[in-house]
Structure formats: C-alpha cells, structure tokens
Amino acid sequence: MTIRKFLFVLSLFIVFNAYAQQERWVGTWACAPQTVDKGFMPYNNQMTNRSVRQVVKVSIGGNTLRLQLSNELSSDPVEITSVYIAKALEGPEIEKNTAKYLQFSNKRRVTIPAGKAVFSDALKFNLQPLERLSITINYLKAPKEPTVHMGSRTTSYILRGVTNANTDFSKAFKEDHWFNISAIDVLDASISSVAILGNSITDGKGCVTNAQDRWPDFMSAVLNGEKSTDVQKTGVLNLGIGDNRILSVGLGAPGKERFDRDILGQRGLRAVVIFEAINDIGTSTNPAETARQLIEAYQVMIKKAHQRSLKVYMGTITPFKGCKNYYTPARDVARKQVNEWIRANKEIDGFIDFDALMRDPSAPDQLRKEWQIGDWLHPNPAGYKQMGEYAAKKI
Numbered sequence: 001m002t003i004r005k006f007l008f009v010l011s012l013f014i015v016f017n018a019y020a021q022q023e024r025w026v027g028t029w030a031c032a033p034q035t036v037d038k039g040f041m042p043y044n045n046q047m048t049n050r051s052v053r054q055v056v057k058v059s060i061g062g063n064t065l066r067l068q069l070s071n072e073l074s075s076d077p078v079e080i081t082s083v084y085i086a087k088a089l090e091g092p093e094i095e096k097n098t099a100k101y102l103q104f105s106n107k108r109r110v111t112i113p114a115g116k117a118v119f120s121d122a123l124k125f126n127l128q129p130l131e132r133l134s135i136t137i138n139y140l141k142a143p144k145e146p147t148v149h150m151g152s153r154t155t156s157y158i159l160r161g162v163t164n165a166n167t168d169f170s171k172a173f174k175e176d177h178w179f180n181i182s183a184i185d186v187l188d189a190s191i192s193s194v195a196i197l198g199n200s201i202t203d204g205k206g207c208v209t210n211a212q213d214r215w216p217d218f219m220s221a222v223l224n225g226e227k228s229t230d231v232q233k234t235g236v237l238n239l240g241i242g243d244n245r246i247l248s249v250g251l252g253a254p255g256k257e258r259f260d261r262d263i264l265g266q267r268g269l270r271a272v273v274i275f276e277a278i279n280d281i282g283t284s285t286n287p288a289e290t291a292r293q294l295i296e297a298y299q300v301m302i303k304k305a306h307q308r309s310l311k312v313y314m315g316t317i318t319p320f321k322g323c324k325n326y327y328t329p330a331r332d333v334a335r336k337q338v339n340e341w342i343r344a345n346k347e348i349d350g351f352i353d354f355d356a357l358m359r360d361p362s363a364p365d366q367l368r369k370e371w372q373i374g375d376w377l378h379p380n381p382a383g384y385k386q387m388g389e390y391a392a393k394k395i
Contacts, residue, residue, distance in 0.1 A: 024188065026193050049161060051137065068182045072116060085134060138162045150241075153209055153210075155209060195266045199276050275315030
C-alpha cells in the first residue's frame with residue numbers, strides 16, 4: 001500500500017470512528033420488564049382504548065433521546081395509537097409547551113409483536129440531568145396480560161380514550177405500576193452508564209411513592225447533581241425487581257436468566273452492579289447449597305460482563321435478623337459465606353459493602369433500627385440515602 005492510500009484509509013477510519021462516537025446511545029433510565037401480577041392490575045388488566053401517563057426520573061441528560069417499549073413478556077401484540085413525552089410537573093401535570101410526539105419508523109402508530117421490544121426514532125428534546133419526564137401512551141389495543149414493572153413506586157394516570165398535551169388528567173384513575181416502558185437512552189459519546197441487578201431493596205420497597213428515594217436515585221443524585229464533575233456523570237439504570245431471586249422464580253425471571261437482557265442489553269455501559277441474593281437465602285431449605293449455587297451463578301455473570309469489557313461491582317448482602325420467615329442462624333451463615341466470598345474475590349473490580357454500612361454495630365446480624373421500615377429486611381428512605389451516597393463513592 002502506498003503512503004497516499006494509507007493516509008486515505010486512515011482518514012476514513014478517523015471520520016468513521018468520530019461519527020460512530022457521536023451516535024453512541026447511553027442509558028439514562030431503565031426498569032426491568034416482568035409479567036403481570038393480576039391481583040394488582042386495574043380494569044381487569046385491560047388497557048385497550050385507554051391513555052396511560054407515566055412519570056420517570058432520568059439520571060443523565062441529553063439533547064436527543066429515544067424510548068424503548070417492551071411487549072417481551074406478553075402473549076399478544078400491543079397496538080399503540082401514539083406516544084408523547086413532556087417535562088413533568090406535579091402529579092399528572094406537564095409543561096404543555098414541551099410536549100412532543102415520538103415516532104416509530106417515521107410513524108406515530110406502532111404495533112409491538114408478542115415477545116418483542118421496539119425503540120422509538122431519535123427525538124430532539126432538551127432533557128436535563130435528574131429531570132422528571134412524563135410519557136403518555138395512547139393504547140388502541142392492549143393485551144390482558146401486559147408487560148409491566150410492578151414496583152414503580154411512581155403513580156401512573158389512566159383515562160379512557162385518546163389524550164393529548166391539553167387533556168385534563170386531574171380525575172384520572174391512579175395506579176402505581178409502569179406499563180410497557182422499559183428504557184430511555186440519550187445520544188452522548190462522552191458519558192457511560194451503570195446497570196444494577198437487584199431485588200426489592202434496589203427496586204425501592206419502603207421508599208415514599210413519587211419521592212424518587214430508592215438507593216440508586218440517591219447514587220444518581222451524587223453522580224449527576226450540580227456538585228458532580230463532568231468526569232463523574234454516569235447513567236444509573238435500576239433493574240431491580242421486588243421478590244426477585246438469582247436462582248429461582250419469585251417475581252420476574254431469575255437473575256441468572258434475565259442478566260443478559262436486563263443488564264448486558266443496556267446501552268453505553270461501563271459497569272454493572274450485582275446486588276442480589278437475600279431472597280434466595282431467606283427462602284432456602286438448604287442454605288449451604290444455596291450459597292454454593294449463588295457463587296457459581298455469580299461467576300458466570302462476572303465472566304459474561306468481563307467478556308464485554310465491563311467492570312463488575314458486587315454488593316454484600318445486608319443482614320436480616322428479625323425478619324419473620326426469613327431469618328434462621330443457618331441462613332445467616334450462608335449470607336456471611338457469600339459476603340466473605342465477595343470481599344475476597346479477585347475477579348471483580350470492586351465491592352460495595354452494604355452489609356458493613358447498614359448493620360447495627362451492637363447487633364451486626366440485623367439492620368440499624370433507624371434505617372429500616374420495621375420488617376428488618378428493607379431500608380427506609382434514610383437508609384436508602386446512606387446506601388446510595390456510599391455506593392456513588394465506590395463505582
């Protein structure tokens with residue numbers, strides 16, 4: 001190859017690489033899809049011919065975004081007339097002048113086949129870090145068993161018929177679930193994200209509805225708030241599911257099965273956090289064997305993440321003495337065995353010692369009383385604040 005040809009090829013590579021970097025999608029918000037728990041769904045699970053307004057809080061900002069809608073866990077297609085987003089105000093209210101319709105392959109209407117997910121087209125939108133965003137879906141026809149996220153800890157607002165930015169939602173039916181929304185990405189080559197695999201402690205049981213006070217929310221506030229530096233800004237993606245387990249079925253697919261989709265499937269990742277096992281241990285009939293299988297499953301997930309050049313951080317399992325039906329001395333031995341393996345592991349890139357942080361110094365087998373909701377299993381908002389601010393220093 002002549003020098004001229006070499007320089008030409010090199011210039012093409014540089015241009016292509018620069019273009020690819022400019023087009024890099026990075027996750028700013030996500031939730032884990034799960035099958036519906038029929039006992040907690042409105043309208044006999046029927047969203048057909050209804051409009052659902054949902055609110056999420058993003059982590060990083062951007063000037064261009066896209067929305068992912070999931071119908072992955074439904075057996076029927078979902079037909080949507082339109083989807084519009086806007087900056088959220090209090091309750092269901094929005095900043096009407098910011099409302100914009102999303103398109104899917106240049107059309108407002110979209111049908112999502114059973115078992116599939118779709119992304120909207122890229123949309124110019126001035127999304128600020130830590131901003132609350134309203135997403136309104138106008139359903140034409142929806143499955144009776146929709147793909148949802150049960151533990152939204154955020155109110156959704158449901159009206160009959162088709163709505164727009166001027167519709168009054170003040171008398172809407174209220175339900176604390178997310179329907180079909182699964183991720184928001186922004187275009188930004190300079191920022192990356194962290195995806196968190198977890199259970200109800202990560203999903204936010206015990207937090208205040210609409211307060212956005214899960215521990216990943218507090219972590220995001222540290223990383224993306226006004227006091228953070230540009231280098232620190234990081235998308236924080238909460239893929240926790242209440243009563244989720246690594247090895248077996250509680251709610252949602254087991255962590256070892258959903259890891260590829262819910263964690264490795266996110267965009268713009270630089271790291272993953274694995275903080276899950278308390279439900280496996282707390283329901284185990286053979287705690288020693290459960291601990292062994294957990295470590296085996298962790299090793300598989302660590303290998304998968306490292307094969308994608310992602311860093312892996314693990315959270316130690318918090319104490320649960322006093323939790324009815326969960327705590328036994330044998331189960332606590334298993335918890336400590338898993339935690340010691342995490343602390344001593346040379347294969348991971350770091351660990352977040354939630355156990356050491358949250359345990360009572362005078363009774364290390366249980367949570368600090370002032371940081372738990374009364375069940376001796378789940379932290380309260382004060383406890384989540386401690387966890388999130390601590391985790392932000394470790395990532």
